Amino acid sequence: MDNVIGVINLVNEKQYLKELTSHRCLSAVPFGGRYRLIDFTMSNFVHADITKVAVFTKEKYRSIMDHLGSGKEWDLDRRNGGLFILPPTHPDELIKGDLQQFHDHIEFFNRSPEDTVVISPGHHVCKMDFQEIVDHHKDSCADITVVYKDFDGESVDKPIYHKYSIQNDGRVKNIELYTSPEQGDSVGLETFVIKKDLLIEIIKTCCENGEYDFLKDGVKANLHHLKVNSYHYKGYFPFIHSISSYYKSNMEFLNPELAQTFFYDTWDIYTKIKHEAPVKYSITSKVTNSLVANGCDIEGTVENSIIFRGVKIRKGAVVKNSIIMQKGEIHEGTYLENVITDKQVNITSEQVVIGDSIPRIVKKADVV
Amino acid sequence: MKSKKWIAMLLAGGQGSRLGELTTGLAKPAVPFGGKYRIIDFPLSNCTHSGIDTVGVLTQYQPLVLNHYVGNGRPWDLDRNFGGVSVLPPYQGKDGGEWYAGTANAVYQNIQYIDHYDPEYVLVLSGDHIYKMDYSRMLKYHVEKKAQATIAVIEVPWSEASRFGLMNTDEEDKISEFEEKPAKPKSNLASMGVYLFDWKLLKQYLIEDELDAFSTKDFGKDIIPKILGDGKSLYAYRFEGYWKDVGTVESLWGAHMDLLDDVPGFDLNDPHWKFYAGNANHAPQYISAEANITQSLVNEGCIVHGTINHSILSYNVHVGKNTIIKDSVIMPNVKIGNNVTINNAIIASDICIEDYAEIGSTSPAAEITVIGDAENISYVATNEKSRIK
Numbered sequence: 001m002d003n004v005i006g007v008i009n010l011v012n013e014k015q016y017l018k019e020l021t022s023h024r025c026l027s028a029v030p031f032g033g034r035y036r037l038i039d040f041t042m043s044n045f046v047h048a049d050i051t052k053v054a055v056f057t058k059e060k061y062r063s064i065m066d067h068l069g070s071g072k073e074w075d076l077d078r079r080n081g082g083l084f085i086l087p088p089t090h091p092d093e094l095i096k097g098d099l100q101q102f103h104d105h106i107e108f109f110n111r112s113p114e115d116t117v118v119i120s121p122g123h124h125v126c127k128m129d130f131q132e133i134v135d136h137h138k139d140s141c142a143d144i145t146v147v148y149k150d151f152d153g154e155s156v157d158k159p160i161y162h163k164y165s166i167q168n169d170g171r172v173k174n175i176e177l178y179t180s181p182e183q184g185d186s187v188g189l190e191t192f193v194i195k196k197d198l199l200i201e202i203i204k205t206c207c208e209n210g211e212y213d214f215l216k217d218g219v220k221a222n223l224h225h226l227k228v229n230s231y232h233y234k235g236y237f238p239f240i241h242s243i244s245s246y247y248k249s250n251m252e253f254l255n256p257e258l259a260q261t262f263f264y265d266t267w268d269i270y271t272k273i274k275h276e277a278p279v280k281y282s283i284t285s286k287v288t289n290s291l292v293a294n295g296c297d298i299e300g301t302v303e304n305s306i307i308f309r310g311v312k313i314r315k316g317a318v319v320k321n322s323i324i325m326q327k328g329e330i331h332e333g334t335y336l337e338n339v340i341t342d343k344q345v346n347i348t349s350e351q352v353v354i355g356d357s358i359p360r361i362v363k364k365a366d367v368v
Numbered sequence: 369m370k371s372k373k374w375i376a377m378l379l380a381g382g383q384g385s386r387l388g389e390l391t392t393g394l395a396k397p398a399v400p401f402g403g404k405y406r407i408i409d410f411p412l413s414n415c416t417h418s419g420i421d422t423v424g425v426l427t428q429y430q431p432l433v434l435n436h437y438v439g440n441g442r443p444w445d446l447d448r449n450f451g452g453v454s455v456l457p458p459y460q461g462k463d464g465g466e467w468y469a470g471t472a473n474a475v476y477q478n479i480q481y482i483d484h485y486d487p488e489y490v491l492v493l494s495g496d497h498i499y500k501m502d503y504s505r506m507l508k509y510h511v512e513k514k515a516q517a518t519i520a521v522i523e524v525p526w527s528e529a530s531r532f533g534l535m536n537t538d539e540e541d542k543i544s545e546f547e548e549k550p551a552k553p554k555s556n557l558a559s560m561g562v563y564l565f566d567w568k569l570l571k572q573y574l575i576e577d578e579l580d581a582f583s584t585k586d587f588g589k590d591i592i593p594k595i596l597g598d599g600k601s602l603y604a605y606r607f608e609g610y611w612k613d614v615g616t617v618e619s620l621w622g623a624h625m626d627l628l629d630d631v632p633g634f635d636l637n638d639p640h641w642k643f644y645a646g647n648a649n650h651a652p653q654y655i656s657a658e659a660n661i662t663q664s665l666v667n668e669g670c671i672v673h674g675t676i677n678h679s680i681l682s683y684n685v686h687v688g689k690n691t692i693i694k695d696s697v698i699m700p701n702v703k704i705g706n707n708v709t710i711n712n713a714i715i716a717s718d719i720c721i722e723d724y725a726e727i728g729s730t731s732p733a734a735e736i737t738v739i740g741d742a743e744n745i746s747y748v749a750t751n752e753k754s755r756i757k
Contacts, residue, residue, distance in 0.1 A: 032652065033651075033652030034651075034652050034668070072442070073649070254654075256654060256656060256671070259651070259654050259671075260671070263651035264651065264671075268649060269651070270649050271649070273648045273649065275443075275642045275643070275644050275645065275648065276637070276642075277402070277403075277404065277636035277637040277642075277643070277665070278402070278403035278404050278636070278665040278666055278667040278668075278680070278681075278682075279653065279665065279666045279667070280637065280664075280665055281661045281662055281663060281664045281665070281666065281676075282630060282662070282663060283630070283662050283663045284662075285661065285662055286660075287655045287659070287661055288655060288656070288657045288658075288659060289655065289656060289657040290654075290655050291652040291653065291654055291655075292652060292653050292655060292666075293652040293653075293668060294404075294667065294668050295637060297637065306652075307652075
């Protein structure tokens with residue numbers, strides 16, 4: 001798509017996922033056997049031919065930079081456009097809001113000849129067709145288009161979602177910030193389409209007035225004199241805001257119909273390539289209803305689980321209803337059930353680790 | 369003027385006619401291997417790990433897939449400012465052009481390419497072997513022996529020796545005689561098709577050989593015997609480790625089966641010596657509740673509902689319910705229906721196999737069944753070789 005910049009805004013990320021986000025930002029959390037959450041938005045942009053993508057990072061972004069690299073895997077190592085990683089420019093100060101960071105990198109927007117900007121967070125697991133959303137935005141002659149979805153997630157303990165009141169004609173009448181939505185409420189997906197010139201104007205004006213939040217000060221405050229339209233997203237989209245919702249949304253991909261439609265029937269999700277060998281199953285391996293990524297060596301039993309790249313499951317080990325992230329090693333005779341192990345975890349032999357309805361988390365590189 | 373210590377020339381132009389239907393549309397080095405790779409990934413990855421950053425890939429037969437696959441060499445870290453990988457097909461010059469008439473002639477026609485890098489040594493490799501080899505050790509040996517040419521050799525069982533090109537050597541491993549497939553072998557040191565030359569010497573012999581009207585313009589048949597005949601310093605470098613020529617259907621199948629041993633002679637998953645491959649983005653594999661997989665390699669992009677025993681599934685292979693696959697190699701993008709049986713077979717890429725098909729034989733005496741490269745051909749139960757549609 002010509003003339004469109006993709007912005008992945010990590011500035012508003014919260015540390016919903018406890019141990020999993022204690023050393024990495026939310027977008028860098030592994031998902032679905034071989035992905036990081038940011039891969040979905042990146043791939044959706046690329047699918048829509050958005051070939052200039054800027055990632056505004058806030059904190060703990062080492063792993064995201066390592067993951068994205070030159071952008072090659074997403075076809076974003078370009079002479080024109082391509083991938084831009086734009087970190088905070090005042091490391092000693094607390095960031096006051098996303099508009100402040102957009103302002104610090106205002107040159108990026110000023111220099112870009114494109115006329116439209118799509119803004120999205122980096123942690124949504126979905127196949128969102130941005131071509132369709134931008135077309136909708138242009139056809140409706142809106143100044144800003146916001147994307148929303150009917151809430152169907154787990155209830156939240158803290159008010160974290162923004163509720164939109166939408167008129168019959170699709171215009172946004174009101175925005176309630178930080179609410180605990182009920183099922184069916186129109187919840188904003190922090191995804192926007194906006195003209196670049198208008199975005200620059202909002203960035204400048206708000207920052208001059210000491211206002212730094214795009215949704216609150218840029219969109220909500222302007223509802224009356226800008227045409228703020230909406231796009232109703234109806235596709236698959238798990239609301240991930242807790243360990244339990246993260247776990248459940250991973251496990252949903254064990255449903256073969258969802259895995260088929262999500263991974264095979266539409267466009268590809270790209271991720272960093274690791275050059276791992278195919279999965280090796282031994283004479284003792286017993287794997288059922290699971291997703292397994294390359295580089296794994298499986299001698300034990302795996303049931304209803306998601307196994308990331310480079311995991312070793314030794315003889316007699318049993319892994320049930322669990323998520324084992326990259327390079328985990330589960331030794332002989334060990335039993336895991338309802339567990340999420342972060343990267344490079346080593347569970348020694350003959351251990352029993354069982355979580356309950358909320359899975360137990362084993363922290364990165366821990367030895368149990 | 370910059371120069372390179374050494375560069376590699378990879379002979380990738382062969383048809384591989386002994387692989388039958390598997391090489392109808394692509395050159396032998398482009399044949400898929402190990403569920404994820406193509407044969408050429410092995411020499412290319414070996415080059416990268418051995419510190420060779422300049423590789424000329426000589427192509428001729430059906431080069432489309434290979435050209436596209438090698439590309440700018442990025443998967444093997446061979447996209448370099450000076451050097452990197454270059455695909456070298458035959459070309460026309462001022463005085464016309466001609467096809468590569470033999471392995472030596474192919475390198476002869478690219479003297480200009482090699483001279484551009486002004487290397488001290490040139491490593492000549494072939495694109496039909498599966499092995500893991502640190503060529504830098506061979507170079508070290510070559511320099512220590514003050515050799516002008518070194519040939520990598522591997523000990524083969526005496527019973528099989530007469531199938532190979534054999535080196536007779538003295539106690540210093542200096543080569544005294546080279547025999548191509550002799551009836552009565554005097555040695556069991558087989559040439560691996562890996563040659564290291566001082567470039568000045570090789571260039572001289574390539575030019576001379578080109579003028580020889582009786583030459584077949586082949587490294588093994590012409591260049592090596594001539595160098596040997598002139599009493600040059602020619603050494604055998606003994607390689608220890610896994611090496612397999614995959615030029616026939618049986619050996620290609622066998623090399624795949626070797627990967628499935630509990631402690632494989634050849635480990636694809638060595639973190640210090642990864643084999644790189646192009647086209648590597650696929651979803652994780654989905655193993656269903658009915659599936660049963662043992663002693664197998666399964667790549668990403670697969671959806672498995674059936675029983676897989678002692679077999680290899682390449683990327684994007686879908687296996688239906690109640691289907692049983694045993695001792696077989698399934699190449700990429702193959703769709704296999706329900707209630708299918710496959711034994712001792714190689715199924716080439718992009719084939720679609722219908723429900724209830726029976727392919728291959730369980731008899732140990734039977735040959736390996738090959739279902740060749742063709743799109744949307746269906747095989748049915750009554751006769752494994754009959755094609756409908």
